[in-house]
Amino acid sequence: MDIRKLQNKVIEFRDKRDWAQYHNPKDLAISISLEASELLEIFQWKDARQVEALKADLVSRQRVKEELGDVLIYALTLAREFDFDPTDIILDKMQINNKKYPVKKVKGKSEQ
Amino acid sequence: MDIRKLQNKVIEFRDKRDWAQYHNPKDLAISISLEASELLEIFQWKDARQVEALKADLVSRQRVKEELGDVLIYALTLAREFDFDPTDIILDKMQINNKKYPVKKVKGKSEQ
Amino acid sequence: MDIRKLQNKVIEFRDKRDWAQYHNPKDLAISISLEASELLEIFQWKDARQVEALKADLVSRQRVKEELGDVLIYALTLAREFDFDPTDIILDKMQINNKKYPVKKVKGKSEQ
Amino acid sequence: MDIRKLQNKVIEFRDKRDWAQYHNPKDLAISISLEASELLEIFQWKDARQVEALKADLVSRQRVKEELGDVLIYALTLAREFDFDPTDIILDKMQINNKKYPVKKVKGKSEQ
Numbered sequence: 130m131d132i133r134k135l136q137n138k139v140i141e142f143r144d145k146r147d148w149a150q151y152h153n154p155k156d157l158a159i160s161i162s163l164e165a166s167e168l169l170e171i172f173q174w175k176d177a178r179q180v181e182a183l184k185a186d187l188v189s190r191q192r193v194k195e196e197l198g199d200v201l202i203y204a205l206t207l208a209r210e211f212d213f214d215p216t217d218i219i220l221d222k223m224q225i226n227n228k229k230y231p232v233k234k235v236k237g238k239s240e241q
Numbered sequence: 242m243d244i245r246k247l248q249n250k251v252i253e254f255r256d257k258r259d260w261a262q263y264h265n266p267k268d269l270a271i272s273i274s275l276e277a278s279e280l281l282e283i284f285q286w287k288d289a290r291q292v293e294a295l296k297a298d299l300v301s302r303q304r305v306k307e308e309l310g311d312v313l314i315y316a317l318t319l320a321r322e323f324d325f326d327p328t329d330i331i332l333d334k335m336q337i338n339n340k341k342y343p344v345k346k347v348k349g350k351s352e353q
Numbered sequence: 354m355d356i357r358k359l360q361n362k363v364i365e366f367r368d369k370r371d372w373a374q375y376h377n378p379k380d381l382a383i384s385i386s387l388e389a390s391e392l393l394e395i396f397q398w399k400d401a402r403q404v405e406a407l408k409a410d411l412v413s414r415q416r417v418k419e420e421l422g423d424v425l426i427y428a429l430t431l432a433r434e435f436d437f438d439p440t441d442i443i444l445d446k447m448q449i450n451n452k453k454y455p456v457k458k459v460k461g462k463s464e465q
Numbered sequence: 466m467d468i469r470k471l472q473n474k475v476i477e478f479r480d481k482r483d484w485a486q487y488h489n490p491k492d493l494a495i496s497i498s499l500e501a502s503e504l505l506e507i508f509q510w511k512d513a514r515q516v517e518a519l520k521a522d523l524v525s526r527q528r529v530k531e532e533l534g535d536v537l538i539y540a541l542t543l544a545r546e547f548d549f550d551p552t553d554i555i556l557d558k559m560q561i562n563n564k565k566y567p568v569k570k571v572k573g574k575s576e577q
């Protein structure tokens with residue numbers, strides 16, 4: 130589905146509940162961070178082999194999917210508060226990254 | 242743009258750099274969390290009035306847009322590691338939220 | 354109590370449970386971050402007046418105390434993994450901050 | 466050094482700069498979370514062997530020490546905002562953990 134249409138659905142869901150009043154950018158940024166932590170918690174104390182095994186575990190897969198959903202939903206909501214088009218957000222950042230990390234220079238090396 | 246097509250572009254960018262080897266789910270979840278913190282840092286120590294003013298500040302807008310870009314890019318990458326369709330991730334989570342937060346029960350009240 | 358003695362108690366608790374095997378620095382850093390998020394969650398969606406009111410709310414006070422406990426316990430554990438004396442950690446960072454933020458320059462201004 | 470005395474030094478440093486006005490509990494919790502992320506960033510993309518090697522790397526050791534310092538300093542500041550004694554915070558949480566994780570039940574198993 131078009132990401133703008135997904136964003137519209139997220140905002141419609143929000144507005145039906147009259148939640149825009151709570152959705153100031155600071156609390157939305159807090160919320161993205163909290164949901165990212167709930168996602169990370171799934172991998173806490175897991176070594177490389179265990180992390181790989183999670184990919185085939187149905188319960189873990191569902192948790193990862195739901196927490197990713199929360200991160201994406203809050204990110205699209207914050208984007209709307211700033212009137213950013215989500216397609217622009219992603220493509221423009223990829224263009225910046227393309228200059229920052231030219232293939233010739235970074236191929237096979239970690240981003241850091 | 243279709244969110245699946247955006248995800249494909251993100252993965253293509255990654256694979257050109259041979260970065261899949263670093264992109265295990267645990268480090269991707271760490272990365273989403275770190276980028277969410279860089280986003281949150283923009284609002285640190287700001288009161289409600291200052292947060293609102295950031296929406297009209299060009300430098301802050303650009304920072305918010307770039308950090309949102311990083312969060313979305315890593316989220317789409319992690320989704321691919323689990324073979325989740327990003328449209329499903331969002332619509333399925335909205336369906337769960339719809340049951341958890343029925344309009345009649347939560348209208349006008351904070352999610353918490 | 355001396356912070357070094359507190360750290361010794363934390364490590365003794367850990368070693369009785371044979372948990373050192375899980376306490377690699379990366380997962381300890383993840384754990385500090387996750388506990389910091391659980392602490393932050395207490396303040397999510399709260400405006401300035403509500404945040405102030407939490408200081409007098411017994412249930413919230415207990416949650417804040419417990420989450421601060423988790424942050425401190427994991428921080429002291431990670432310090433031990435690097436053989437840092439916790440007193441040095443704090444006093445040395447304050448010395449760095451003292452040079453970075455001289456009173457004359459920053460008095461009354463936010464750190465940012 | 467006694468942890469209460471360290472906390473007093475942290476508060477004295479803060480008050481000389483007139484920063485109490487910014488140090489509401491919500492922004493202090495945000496700050497602990499942001500510093501925890503800067504600590505975690507040191508371990509991003511590192512595998513188990515590389516994480517272990519960081520313990521002997523002087524530059525990484527200094528970064529870990531400074532970020533741990535920031536986490537501890539903000540945690541002690543937030544504790545003061547709630548008038549918690551830091552010794553009580555740690556010992557009381559260890560007592561809770563002692564009931565939650567009895568040695569017989571959890572020895573050698575990860576906390577999760």
